[in-house]
Amino acid sequence: MGKKKKSVLRFWIEALLLIALIGVGVGLWWHSKNWAPPRAEYPVQGVVMGEAEGIVDISALRTARADFVYLEASSGAEGRDQNFGRNLAALTETDIPHGAVHTYDPCIPAEEQAANFVTIVPRDATLMPPAIYLNKKPSECGDPVLEAALESELTTFINQVEGHAGQPVVLKISEEFARQYQIATRIERNLWLERDWLQPDYAGRPWTLWTANSALTNAANSEPMRWVVVQN
Template sequence: MARKRKRPWRLRALAALLLVALAAGGWLWWQSRTWRPERTDYPVQGALIGERDGVVDFGALDAAGADFVYLEASAGDNGRDAQFSRNLEALAGKDMPYGAVHEYDPCVPAERQSANFVTIVPRDARMLPPVIALGKLPSACGNPAIEAGLESELTTFINQVENHTGQPVVLLVPSAFEAKYGISRRIERNLWLTRDWFQPDYAGRPWTLWTANAHLHSALAAEPLRWVVVQP
């Protein structure tokens, strides 16, 4: 009989633990949807926008607290963001600073990629420094020579982009790319790092831009916004 009396208490304790776990999970879920760094810590904040976000109202984005925006523009030697031209036009009459992002493809020669970039991204001194996103690993190309020549080929592309824009590039380096190739220690450019909620430190030197929440839900875009802050 004593054992039977203990079972309801165990069930209640288990139910209480489940409720706590559900509450914690719900809080984390809500945080992932709404969290942005404090303005007192990071006064300048903005967003990364591309075709995945659909048609964005930049006036509303400004009102929501974005001080700047980066636009996905080109990728590899022939990729072009379907919303880039429209986004440029929408920003033309606004005071919001903006820049362009190129998704670098290590499998494609630098000259072909720069030809794509300079065709779609205007030469405009008012734009923010261009960004080169290093998302694709050279190991995916299946050619050891490409991995061995990564720094040389990427440097060529950087020089061509900087000649076009007249500004030093920013390297957007995910943690997986940095862990495999240590590119932040091999090429001296400002860094854009990514890590939800917590400051990234995987590059071994200070970052300039940080994607602090890649899942910020907002009525401003069809998909969660990628929220970015500037190092104060």
């Protein structure tokens, strides 16, 4: 075979490989945007929303068949989602169960964070159990005393939030936080774990809620949703 024929053959082989790789990439991209765990296995599925998602679109939630909504309400001692009140009111007018999330800051005293949460989140027995998001590591505070006091401060915060809500909280724990501090094995509450497409197993015990796809496309408006499923 001449050099010219070999060159042409190599060109077409490389072109076909490139097309195949592009096809695989497109397939993976589509899968990542449209995949959710099967309803037969996880009948109850919903979303978590915050400032990134903006104002609740009730029609879009119904199109997505969201069975519940968690709203990010507060963070630290002063952080608040400016849309929380409006979104909470909109959901209250529907039959969609909903609850609130507080993003915990280990650098801030528990009492100040609890005051923030109870100020913005009403005492309402119809709300779903409040969730506490643990992601920021105490090591980022630059104070070893705060890191050592993590469990006691967090317990204080949990007690105050549970006293306000009248029900146990859910611990929403990132993988890095869970592995470094083993909070899931030291504080016995239902767990909410995160991992796209693959079941999370990093907490040392079973989860109740799982953020299974952090960017699921809603067919109603093409907006990404953080999709959450429940395990009974």
